[in-house]
Structures are given as structure tokens and as C-alpha cells.
Amino acid sequence: MERHVRHFQEELDELKGRLLxxxxxxxxxxxxxxxxxxxxxxxLVEKVLVGDAAINQLHIDIxxxxxxxxALHQPMAVDLRAIVAAVKINTDLERVGDLxxxxxxxxxxxxxxxxxxxxxxxxRMAELAQDMLRDALDAFVRRDPELAQHVLTQxxxxxELKTAVFRELLGYMLRDSATIEPALDLILISRHLExxxxxxxxVAEDVIFMVSAKDVRHQ
Amino acid sequence: MERHVRHFQEELDELKGRLLxxxxxxxxxxxxxxxxxxxxxxxLVEKVLVGDAAINQLHIDIxxxxxxxxALHQPMAVDLRAIVAAVKINTDLERVGDLxxxxxxxxxxxxxxxxxxxxxxxxRMAELAQDMLRDALDAFVRRDPELAQHVLTQxxxxxELKTAVFRELLGYMLRDSATIEPALDLILISRHLExxxxxxxxVAEDVIFMVSAKDVRHQ
Numbered sequence: 001m002e003r004h005v006r007h008f009q010e011e012l013d014e015l016k017g018r019l020l021x022x023x024x025x026x027x028x029x030x031x032x033x034x035x036x037x038x039x040x041x042x043x044l045v046e047k048v049l050v051g052d053a054a055i056n057q058l059h060i061d062i063x064x065x066x067x068x069x070x071a072l073h074q075p076m077a078v079d080l081r082a083i084v085a086a087v088k089i090n091t092d093l094e095r096v097g098d099l100x101x102x103x104x105x106x107x108x109x110x111x112x113x114x115x116x117x118x119x120x121x122x123x124r125m126a127e128l129a130q131d132m133l134r135d136a137l138d139a140f141v142r143r144d145p146e147l148a149q150h151v152l153t154q155x156x157x158x159x160e161l162k163t164a165v166f167r168e169l170l171g172y173m174l175r176d177s178a179t180i181e182p183a184l185d186l187i188l189i190s191r192h193l194e195x196x197x198x199x200x201x202x203v204a205e206d207v208i209f210m211v212s213a214k215d216v217r218h219q
Numbered sequence: 220m221e222r223h224v225r226h227f228q229e230e231l232d233e234l235k236g237r238l239l240x241x242x243x244x245x246x247x248x249x250x251x252x253x254x255x256x257x258x259x260x261x262x263l264v265e266k267v268l269v270g271d272a273a274i275n276q277l278h279i280d281i282x283x284x285x286x287x288x289x290a291l292h293q294p295m296a297v298d299l300r301a302i303v304a305a306v307k308i309n310t311d312l313e314r315v316g317d318l319x320x321x322x323x324x325x326x327x328x329x330x331x332x333x334x335x336x337x338x339x340x341x342x343r344m345a346e347l348a349q350d351m352l353r354d355a356l357d358a359f360v361r362r363d364p365e366l367a368q369h370v371l372t373q374x375x376x377x378x379e380l381k382t383a384v385f386r387e388l389l390g391y392m393l394r395d396s397a398t399i400e401p402a403l404d405l406i407l408i409s410r411h412l413e414x415x416x417x418x419x420x421x422v423a424e425d426v427i428f429m430v431s432a433k434d435v436r437h438q
Contacts, residue, residue, distance in 0.1 A: 056436070059436070060436070066303070067299065067300070067303065070289065070299060070303070071295055071296075071299055074293040076290055077290075080286065080289060080290055081286070084285070084286065084289070084303075084306055087303055087306065087307070088306070088307070088310060091307060091310070091421075170399070170400065170403070173392070173396075173399050173403075174396055174399055174400075177392075177393055177396060180389070180392050180393055180399065181389065181393075184389070184392075184403070184406070187403070188410075191407075191410070202310075217275070217278070217279070
């Protein structure tokens with residue numbers, strides 16, 4: 001039994017390591033996509049558009065580990081909640097990877113036009129979304145509900161930035177129809193960033209449930 | 220043991236019933252939001268904006284049932300995959316409910332302007348998304364991989380409609396700046412509908428994995 005428990009904890013640590021790795025990859029891809037936007041670097045954006053094989057492989061690998069842990073070790077209480085949380089977090093991270101692709105597609109179109117404006121709020125949104133994602137995963141690994149709670153607070157700031165971006169770009173579109181197409185893509189990019197924040201929020205809520213068995217999702 | 224197994228199957232059937240109920244509620248809300256758009260019925264849209272308590276309650280209840288089934292019955296193989304699938308499907312359905320709210324928010328703004336055009340493709344997108352959702356849930360309940368596969372095929376049609384909607388509305392925006400704000404909201408609505416299709420796709424992929432233990436997600 002002692003041996004069995006130790007083995008389970010090792011497997012669980014390995015699982016956490018994979019989730020961090022996947023989070024790191026998703027974050028990298030997001031960073032590259034937004035750098036491609038800000039520095040108008042087309043080839044960089046193309047790199048994001050082709051390279052999600054590693055994330056997809058991790059997605060399958062992590063799911064597989066979760067099923068094995070559930071089937072072979074039949075964990076209880078916080079360990080059971082940790083593995084179900086891992087299944088969900090895995091899905092969230094995979095979507096973040098997909099959203100980095102969606103952002104890159106919009107950036108590719110955006111770069112075919114002259115710049116609408118100097119970009120300030122969108123890179124800020126991207127940084128905030130990355131921070132939230134990193135904090136949420138750290139909270140999962142360390143089982144830290146305070147850090148998870150902090151992520152939930154940050155989501156409001158992201159939401160405000162999204163609204164500010166929308167208003168400002170709508171102004172450009174109404175004043176100058178030449179900006180309509182590129183401004184539309186910037187709006188779509190801001191929506192994708194908002195969704196990355198939503199995924200970080202999901203992870204944070206899963207962490208709070210895992211640690212406390214308390215559901216904070218519909219309050 | 221015989222009794223234990225029967226009890227487990229009853230609990231699993233109950234769980235499936237709740238998922239179908241939640242899917243039905245999410246579908247209703249989507250239908251109301253889009254009817255509010257097409258018939259320019261503001262009060263109907265407001266109803267969608269206030270009424271997601273039932274879905275949120277089911278979301279918590281279903282998650283709870285999944286944890287109890289995992290902890291008390293320690294299911295194996297296809298039953299284990301069915302319960303993990305239920306956890307994921309529960310998340311997807313809750314998001315569909317959220318997206319009905321997002322659609323209603325955009326419809327509320329849209330109704331403050333004169334109509335941009337007669338709406339044809341957006342109601343068609345909504346119907347398609349609803350069909351996909353219903354088929355995906357039926358496929359889950361009946362463990363029917365062919366029906367799940369059919370859902371994956373339908374997603375391409377939804378994607379084509381989204382692209383057509385985008386091009387057409389962009390045309391309006393470029394020709395007449397008075398349409399910019401309402402057309403933008405229609406574009407956002409079409410993106411929300413696309414995401415509902417993505418959630419149906421997730422459910423269908425989970426069904427295929429549940430039945431065959433075959434991962435079709437990254438092919």
C-alpha cells in the first residue's frame with residue numbers, strides 16, 4: 001500500500017509537470033502571435049500557424065494519463081478532484097493553443113493593411129491573459145486557492161480592456177472606412193484574448209473546487 | 220455485486236437524463252435568443268438574459284453526480300470513459316448556455332438600430348448548431364459513434380456559413396457606415412454560433428472516444 005501510494009503521487013507529479021509544459025507551450029504560442037502583430041512580423045505569425053503538433057500530442061498524452069490514474073488507482077477525495085480537474089484543465093489549455101492559431105489567422109489578415117493605430121491595449125490584454133494562465137496553473141500545481149482567487153479578480157481587468165478596445169476601434173471604423181477591415185480583425189483578436197482569460201478563469205475555478213470541494217462557479 | 224451493478228447503471232441513466240435536460244435548456248435559450256433577433260422581439264431577448272439559473276444548477280448537480288459515481292463505484296473501461304465524457308459534456312453545455320447570453324447581449328444592441336438586412340444565414344447557422352448539439356447528445360446517450368461522426372461533418376457547413384456571413388456583412392459596412400455598428404453585432408453573433416458548433420463537436424469527439432477509446436481529435 002505504501003508503495004502504491006508513493007507510485008500514485010509520482011504519477012500525479014508527472015501529470016502536473018505535463019500540464020505545466022503544455023501551459024508553457026500555449027503561452028509561447030500566444031506570445032509569438034502577439035509579437036508578430038506588434039512588430040508586424042509575418043514569418044513569425046506563420047510559425048504559430050503551423051506548429052501546434054506538440055500541444056496536440058500533450059493533449060492526448062495527458063488525457064491518457066488521467067484515465068490510467070482513475071482506472072488503476074481509484075483515487076478518493078482531493079486526489080480524485082485533482083485528476084478530474086486535470087482532465088478539464090487539459091481541455092482548456094488545448095483551446096488556448098487553438099486560440100493562438102485563431103489570433104494568428106487574424107494577424108495574418110491584419111498585416112495586409114496599413115496599421116490602424118499604435119497598439120497598446122491589445123498587447124496589455126495578451127500580457128494579462130498570459131499572467132492569468134500562468135497563475136492559474138501555478139495555483140493548480142501548488143493547490144493554492146488564494147492564487148486561484150487572484151486569477152478571478154484579474155478577469156475583470158481583462159474585460160474592461162476588451163470593452164475599451166471595442167469602443168476605440170469602433171470610433172476608427174466610423175470615422176474612416178479604410179480602417180474597417182483591419183479594425184475588425186483587431187476586435188476579433190481582442191475577443192480571442194478575452195476567451196483565453198476565460199479559460200484561465202475556468203482553471204482557477206477548478207483549483208478552488210479541487211482544494212475546498214466548494215463550487216464558486218455560479219455565485 | 221449484481222445489485223451494485225444495477226444501481227450503477229440506474230445512476231448512469233439518471234446522469235444521462237440530466238445531461239439531456241441541460242442540453243434541452245441550452246437549446247431553448249439559443250432558440251429564444253435567435254427568435255428575438257429575427258422577430259426583433261426585445262422582451263424575449265431580455266428573458267434569455269435573466270434566466271440561466273436552471274442551467275447553472277444542473278451544471279453543479281451533474282458535476283456532483285459524476286464525482287459520486289467515480290468515487291463510489293470506481294467504474295472501468297467504457298463506463299469510466301462515459302463518466303469522464305459526462306464531466307466534459309457538462310462543461311460544454313454550460314458554455315452553450317453562456318453563449319446564448321452573449322448572443323442575447325449582441326441582439327439587444329442590434330435592436331437599437333434599423334435592420335441591416337433580412338436575416339437568412341444567421342438563423343440557418345442557429346438551426347444547424349442546434350441540430351449538431353441535439354445529435355451529439357443523442358449520440359452520447361445511445362453510444363452511437365456514427366451519429367457522432369455525422370456531427371463532425373456538419374461543422375464544416377457551419378464554418379462555411381460563418382465565412383459567408385462575414386463577407387456579406389463586411390460588404391455592407393464598407394458601403395454604408397450607418398451599418399457598421401449593427402453589422403458588427405451580427406458578426407459577433409455568427410462567431411458565437413460557430414462556437415456553439417465547436418462545443419457540439421467536442422461532445423461528438425468525446426462520444427467517439429468513449430465508445431471506441433479512439434482519439435479523433437488531432438487527425
